[in-house]
Amino acid sequence: GQQVMQIPQYQHVQEGEDFTTYCNSSTTLSNIQWYKQRPGGHPVFLIQLVKSGEVKKQKRLTFQFGEAKKNSSLHITATQTTDVGTYFCAGRPPNTNAGKSTFGDGTTLTVKP
Amino acid sequence: DAGITQSPRYKITETGRQVTLMCHQTWSHSYMFWYRQDLGHGLRLIYYSAAADITDKGEVPDGYVVSRSKTENFPLTLESATRSQTSVYFCASSGRTNEKLFFGSGTQLSVL
Numbered sequence: 001g002q003q004v005m006q007i008p009q010y011q012h013v014q015e016g017e018d019f020t021t022y023c024n025s026s027t028t029l030s031n032i033q034w035y036k037q038r039p040g041g042h043p044v045f046l047i048q049l050v051k052s053g054e055v056k057k058q059k060r061l062t063f064q065f066g067e068a069k070k071n072s073s074l075h076i077t078a079t080q081t082t083d084v085g086t087y088f089c090a091g092r093p094p095n096t097n098a099g100k101s102t103f104g105d106g107t108t109l110t111v112k113p
Numbered sequence: 114d115a116g117i118t119q120s121p122r123y124k125i126t127e128t129g130r131q132v133t134l135m136c137h138q139t140w141s142h143s144y145m146f147w148y149r150q151d152l153g154h155g156l157r158l159i160y161y162s163a164a165a166d167i168t169d170k171g172e173v174p175d176g177y178v179v180s181r182s183k184t185e186n187f188p189l190t191l192e193s194a195t196r197s198q199t200s201v202y203f204c205a206s207s208g209r210t211n212e213k214l215f216f217g218s219g220t221q222l223s224v225l
Contacts, residue, residue, distance in 0.1 A: 006155075031212070042203060042216040043156065088155055092212070099144060099161035099169060101212070106155050 004091050006104035014112050019076040021107035023089035030094040032065055032072045033101065038085045046074075046087075079111050116140050119204050119217035126194050127225050134189045134220045136204030143209040145187040147171075147179065149200040150219075156203065162187055194224045 003026040013019050023032065031050045035043040047056055049065035049072060056063045062075045072091075076083055086108045092101040117138040126132045136145065143164050148156040158171030160179040168179050176198060178190045187206075191198055204217040 009153075033212070033214070035214070042218050043205075043214070044216070045213045048213065090156075090214075097163065099146065099158070099163065099171070101158075102172075103148075103155040103157070105153070 004089060004102045004104040006089060006107050008107055009105065010108050010110075012110045012112065013079050015081060016078050019079050019083070019109055021074050021087050021089075021109075023072045023074075023091070023104050025070045025091045025102075027070070027093050029069050029091040030096070031092055033090045034063060034072075034074055035088045035090065036085050037088065037106070041085075043088060076109075079109070081111050081113055084109060084111050117204060117206055117215050117217045119202075119220050121220060122218065123221050125223045125225065128195055129193050132191045132194055132222070134191075134202055134204075134222070136187045136189070136217060138185055138187075138204075138206045138215075140206065140208070140215070141184055142206035142215075143184075144207045145181065146205040146207075146214070147177070147187070147189045148203045148205065149173065149198075150203060151200050159189065159202075191222075196224050198222065199224045 005024045007022050033048045034046040037043045047063050053067045054065040060077045064073045086106040088106045090101040090103045120135045146161040147159040150156050157173050162168045162181040165184045181187050202220045205214040207214050
């Protein structure tokens, strides 16, 4: 079945440093979504990417979808303590319905003030 | 978001008992989902529903039963709870055309 791998599993940074998490799928994806989960909270939708090579920005966050639509990345510039949490990607293969997205195991980010 | 609510927030039960987790959404979303989240792992799909009276298995359906007689409710039942079902359970919903998932606050279930 489809596998979605995320690296790294954990990342510890000093406040102000940049952070990147990578998501790699074993199969081509129709779309990829990114979610953030604060400690003790529930996942919250950040963004969805659909097009090959797509790049989207949300303030200090930059999301990319690979040309082959098999990988994606989330980059945070100048991390802040409010960025703490676990970031998940979720990808759906083509020709499958909305229920068939697979989540990666997430990257947990801690930020030292 | 307040539009999707789960109950109970915490539940402790014993092995072999039946337990039902409730999920209610007020957006009339077509799709509803049940995920489990275990320490160090992502979200694994248990069951999902595309509409009332339509359900389908996800990645880890064994030991669970769902029903969806009304669009707004999607209860998850553990027919005979096992310790391996100790987990945090999240319900989610999404619209038919927008796949953005809205998650409930979760139910932390402990099976002793």
